[in-house]
Every structure is written in C-alpha cells, then in structure tokens.
Amino acid sequence: MSEEQKPQPQEPAAKAPPAKAKPPGPEPLDNELVRRLRARFAHAVGDALEDRGQAIVFVSRERLLDVCDYLKREEKFNLLTDLTAVDRYSSDPRFEVVYNLYSFAHNQRLRLKVRLADAETVPSVTPVWGAANWLEREAYDMFGIRFDGHPNLKRILMPDEWRGHPLRKDYDIIQQDTAWVRENLGIKSGQ
Amino acid sequence: MGDFGVTQTVLGADEIVLNMGPQHPSTHGVLRVKLKLDGEKVMGSECIIGYLHRGVEKIGENRPYTQFAPYVDRTDYVAAVSNGLGYCEAVEKLLGVEAPPRARWVRTILTELQRIASHLLWLGTHALDIGALTPVFYTFREREEVLKIFERYCGARLTTHAFRIGGLQYETYDGFEEDVKKFARDFPKRIDEYEELLTGNRIWLQRTKNVGILTADQAIDLGVTGPVLRASGVKWDIRKAFPYAAYDQFQFEIPTGANGDTFDRYLVRMQEMRQSLRIIEQAVDSIPAGPIMARVGKVIKPPPGEVYHSIEAPKGELGYFVVSDGTIQPSRLRIRPPSFINLQAFDTMVRGHLVADVVAIIGTIDIVLGEVDR
Numbered sequence: 001m002s003e004e005q006k007p008q009p010q011e012p013a014a015k016a017p018p019a020k021a022k023p024p025g026p027e028p029l030d031n032e033l034v035r036r037l038r039a040r041f042a043h044a045v046g047d048a049l050e051d052r053g054q055a056i057v058f059v060s061r062e063r064l065l066d067v068c069d070y071l072k073r074e075e076k077f078n079l080l081t082d083l084t085a086v087d088r089y090s091s092d093p094r095f096e097v098v099y100n101l102y103s104f105a106h107n108q109r110l111r112l113k114v115r116l117a118d119a120e121t122v123p124s125v126t127p128v129w130g131a132a133n134w135l136e137r138e139a140y141d142m143f144g145i146r147f148d149g150h151p152n153l154k155r156i157l158m159p160d161e162w163r164g165h166p167l168r169k170d171y172d173i174i175q176q177d178t179a180w181v182r183e184n185l186g187i188k189s190g191q
Numbered sequence: 192m193g194d195f196g197v198t199q200t201v202l203g204a205d206e207i208v209l210n211m212g213p214q215h216p217s218t219h220g221v222l223r224v225k226l227k228l229d230g231e232k233v234m235g236s237e238c239i240i241g242y243l244h245r246g247v248e249k250i251g252e253n254r255p256y257t258q259f260a261p262y263v264d265r266t267d268y269v270a271a272v273s274n275g276l277g278y279c280e281a282v283e284k285l286l287g288v289e290a291p292p293r294a295r296w297v298r299t300i301l302t303e304l305q306r307i308a309s310h311l312l313w314l315g316t317h318a319l320d321i322g323a324l325t326p327v328f329y330t331f332r333e334r335e336e337v338l339k340i341f342e343r344y345c346g347a348r349l350t351t352h353a354f355r356i357g358g359l360q361y362e363t364y365d366g367f368e369e370d371v372k373k374f375a376r377d378f379p380k381r382i383d384e385y386e387e388l389l390t391g392n393r394i395w396l397q398r399t400k401n402v403g404i405l406t407a408d409q410a411i412d413l414g415v416t417g418p419v420l421r422a423s424g425v426k427w428d429i430r431k432a433f434p435y436a437a438y439d440q441f442q443f444e445i446p447t448g449a450n451g452d453t454f455d456r457y458l459v460r461m462q463e464m465r466q467s468l469r470i471i472e473q474a475v476d477s478i479p480a481g482p483i484m485a486r487v488g489k490v491i492k493p494p495p496g497e498v499y500h501s502i503e504a505p506k507g508e509l510g511y512f513v514v515s516d517g518t519i520q521p522s523r524l525r526i527r528p529p530s531f532i533n534l535q536a537f538d539t540m541v542r543g544h545l546v547a548d549v550v551a552i553i554g555t556i557d558i559v560l561g562e563v564d565r
Contacts, residue, residue, distance in 0.1 A: 019394045023287065023494035024285075024287040024494055024496060025494050025495060026496050026497075028367065040524060051496045051497055051498070052284055052285070052287070052497075052498045053498060054498065056497075078411050078412075079411055079414060080414050080415065081416075081501070081508065081510065081527065082499075082510055082527040083526045083527070084512060084527075086514055086522075086523045087523070088522075098512070098525075100450045100499055100510070100512070100527070104411070104425070104427060107432050107433075109499070111499065118387060129414065130409075130412040130413045130414075130535075131412065131413050131414025131415075131532060131535065134531065134532070134535045134536065135414075135532070138531075142248075154400055155241075156240065156241060157240065157241035157244045157564060157565075158241060158244065159241070165538075167244055167248060167249055167252075173246075173249055173250070173252075
C-alpha cells in the first residue's frame with residue numbers, strides 16, 4: 001500500500017548513515033510490490049531500483065504484456081502516465097523503454113523499464129492502456145523502436161517520408177533529412 | 192503528400208473525407224484533422240500533428256540545465272510560468288535541493304495566476320469558436336491584468352522565464368502583494384460576468400451539453416488528465432496527490448463534473464479559476480520572509496540518476512523525466528505534454544457528432560500546438 005520503503009533487511013548496519021548527506025542516486029529496492037512481482041513472474045523481473053524516492057522495475061520484453069496486464073488488473077495501475085525511451089548509446093542493450101504508471105487507488109507511481117538491443121522489438125501495450133497508441137508512435141518516430149502488435153505504427157511528429165530517428169544519440173543535433181527538406185520546403189542548402 | 196488513400200479503401204459510397212486545417216482558425220494553431228463523414232455526421236477522425244515540431248527534447252540534451260530553462264516556456268506558450276515551475280522543480284529534485292519557502296510561495300502565486308490567464312484564453316477562444324463573440328473581449332481584459340503582474344515581476348509577458356533552478360532570480364517588486372490582492376478582489380465579479388453571458392445561455396447550452404462525452408473509464412484508459420479528466424468525474428489533482436511548491440499549505444477544492452461533456456468541462460474550468468483565487472488569497476497573505484535562492488552551484492551538475500516530476504499545469508499533468516549521467520547536460524529530457532495526450536481522446540469524443548461540434552470539441556480539450564508538437 002504505502003510507497004514508503006522499509007529498511008532493507010539484506011543490508012544491515014553495514015552502511016551507517018554517513019555524516020554528510022550523500023548525493024541522491026539509484027539504490028536497490030525491495031518492497032511488497034517488487035516481491036509480489038518476483039513471486040509471480042520470477043526471472044522476468046530484473047533489477048528493482050529506487051532513485052530519489054521513485055520506484056523503478058526492469059522487466060523482460062518477453063513477459064512485458066503479462067506484467068502490464070497484471071499490474072493494471074491486480075495492482076490497479078490503471079493510468080499509463082507516460083511512455084518514452086532512453087538511448088544509452090554505447091552501453092550494450094542500447095535502449096530503455098520507460099513506462100510511467102500511476103495507480104489512483106494507491107496514489108502510487110511505478111516506472112517500468114524494458115532493455116532493448118538495437119534491432120529488438122517490444123510488444124505494444126495498447127491492449128492494456130489505450131493511451132499507449134500515440135506514445136508508442138512517438139517513441140517509434142524518435143528512436144526507431146518497433147512495437148509489435150501496434151494498430152497503426154507510423155511516424156507522428158516527423159513527416160512520414162523522413163529518414164532517421166532524431167532522438168537517437170548518433171543523430172546529430174543539426175543533422176536532417178536534406179533530401180526531404182529540399183523537396184518539400186524548397187530550401188536548397190539544407191541548413 | 193496526398194495520403195488520403197488510407198481511408199479511401201474502407202469508405203462506403205456515402206462517406207466522404209473532409210480535411211480540416213492545418214490553417215483552420217478554430218484549431219488554435221496548426222492542427223490538421225481528417226474527418227470521415229456520413230453526411231454531416233462524423234464517423235471517424237485522424238489528427239495529423241507535428242507541424243510545429245522543433246525538437247525541444249533534442250535541444251534539451253545539448254544544452255546545460257540552466258540554458259534549457261527558457262526553452263520550456265515555448266512548449267505551452269500560453270502557460271510559460273507553469274512550464275518553468277515543472278522544469279525547475281524536476282532539476283531541483285534531481286539535484287536533491289529544495290527551493291526556500293519564500294520562493295515556493297511566490298512560485299505558487301505566479302503559477303496560479305498563470306492558470307487563470309490560461310483558462311481565460313481558453314474561455315475566450317472556445318466561446319468565440321462556438322459563436323459567442325462577446326466573452327473574448329472581457330477575458331482578454333482580465334488576462335491583461337495578469338500579464339501586467341508578470342511583466343512587472345520579470346519583464347516578460349508571455350515567455351516569462353520567471354523561475355530559476357533553486358528558487359527565484361528576482362525578489363518581488365514593490366507593490367507586488369497589492370497588485371495581486373487587487374486582482375484577487377476584482378476578479379470574482381468578472382467570473383460572475385462570464386457566467387452570466389454563458390452558463391444559462393440557451394445557445395451555449397445547446398452547443399455544449401451532451402457534446403463530446405468522455406466517460407471516466409475512457410478518460411483513464413486514454414491517459415487524459417487535468418480539467419478534462421475531472422469533468423468526467425475523477426477527483427484527481429496533482430496539487431493534492433503529490434503536493435509541490437507550497438500547495439500543501441493552502442485550502443482548496445477539486446471541482447469535478449458528472450457527465451464528462453463539453454459543458455461540464457466549461458464548468459470545471461470556471462470553478463478552477465475561483466479555486467485558484469482562493470489559493471492566491473491565502474498565499475499572498477502569508478509570504479514568508481527569507482532567501483529566494485537555495486544553495487546551488489553556478490554550474491548545475493546533478494549526480495547520475497533520473498527523476499520524473501510532474502505538476503498540475505492548466506491543461507493537465509505536465510511531467511519532466513530527466514536522466515542525468517553526471518555531466519552538465521541532461522542525457523535525456525522528456526517532456527510529458529498534457530495537450531498531446533489529451534488530444535488523443537479527440538477521436539473518442541467526436542464520433543457520432545456533427546461537423547459543427549468538431550470545433551467545440553477541439554476547443555474544450557484546450558490544446559496548445561506548441562506543446563503537442565514540441
């Protein structure tokens with residue numbers, strides 16, 4: 001129920017509270033919800049972290065839909081607040097797809113994450129939350145992440161014929177599809 | 192170009208596709224809507240957006256934290272103060288600092304004034320779209336008073352950049368409290384005037400009642416937040432659920448609607464303006480003395496990690512998801528735009544209505560395309 005975390009049992013007084021306030025950062029998380037998730041989905045649930053008081057749980061892409069369905073039905077996370085991606089360029093599974101969930105019943109947030117390699121796809125969560133429709137389109141448009149089973153996976157902000165996915169780290173800030181710009185906007189130089 | 196083919200294959204003989212926008216005056220910017228019509232009845236719709244896309248999130252990854260702050264003003268450009276509050280608080284959370292009380296009080300007052308200004312712009316243009324020509328002149332008159340307070344406080348009226356990471360750049364000017372109090376004293380009478388023009392007006396009622404109904408379940412499924420969600424009967428407001436700035440210090444109600452139609456959304460926003468006034472009146476009488484800036488370095492360099500922080504912007508939940516890799520620039524800066532996600536509910540709301548209701552429904556969602564497209 002409560003979002004407050006109990007002191008972690010597996011790490012007893014090894015790290016006594018330091019004299020100076022230590023900088024905020026991610027720390028392992030082990031609460032009721034995470035335990036319930038682990039009991040139900042075993043290895044599909046990966047790391048659980050707490051960063052600045054916010055819960056983050058990694059899940060595998062194979063069981064993502066089951067986990068989401070369970071979270072919505074049993075744990076009452078009925079609002080998909082946000083869905084986006086992070087490009088951790090140069091680290092191995094390159095992308096993280098981030099699902100920000102909210103439960104009205106418990107006034108609690110949960111951030112679900114899926115790690116993805118460059119060419120991997122992830123199941124669409126549109127069957128669980130209707131809100132995912134445009135958000136997944138945006139993630140596809142900006143990062144090139146493909147969502148399996150999405151009803152209408154096409155670009156949403158960039159023009160349909162645009163090449164490249166702007167929020168990828170290897171897409172430079174001044175890079176653009178010059179061919180498209182020349183053809184459609186009549187700007188010859190491209191810059 | 193010319194991609195109407197998508198719907199042509201599934202259309203019956205009597206259905207036509209009507210293209211509305213992107214330069215239609217009632218779309219409040221550059222929104223293009225493809226309507227599938229059976230006579231005058233809307234059978235389906237598709238929103239085409241992105242005309243105002245400027246890559247704000249990409250810019251965010253390429254600017255130091257402080258330099259990005261003015262950019263957020265230009266997402267929802269009619270509620271710049273709210274955007275600034277969300278961004279500054281998100282970075283503060285990432286840094287692990289909190290703005291001093293005086294800064295939080297002044298932030299609360301300015302943000303609530305901004306909510307009123309944003310709602311006034313919505314009310315004027317929404318009524319204008321439906322055909323009530325008068326209210327827009329009155330609402331702009333009062334909005335001007337709010338913008339004058341902003342101008343005296345920080346020198347700008349629209350893209351204000353009023354707040355800084357860690358607190359405020361400027362102390363309040365001499366007479367700030369009097370200006371705010373005067374506005375709070377005069378404004379309730381003005382809301383009465385708007386309500387006199389609209390609330391009992393037969394034409395207004397016929398154009399808004401039972402138009403664009405969104406049930407609570409539909410709204411939650413589509414991720415809708417803000418006044419649109421509350422008009423569907425869900426009593427939820429981030430100012431109460433996760434209080435930020437100084438909202439936990441003040442008494443106010445969360446107005447809700449029952450039917451989730453355009454008229455209820457109108458009523459909810461009218462009551463929200465009155466509640467904003469209550470907050471302003473309580474806050475302006477109790478601004479604490481003290482510093483206006485917390486101790487933050489000249490160069491903002493948050494420890495590695497990430498944070499999601501959201502505020503109740505005039506249009507709904509405005510969230511910032513900031514990922515830091517320990518450098519002076521964010522590694523990822525996601526803006527969760529309320530307009531974008533609320534606009535997704537347009538199709539559900541518009542089905543079965545007449546073409547004339549389309550403008551009423553676009554108006555009632557209260558979108559700003561700068562925020563939809565970012």
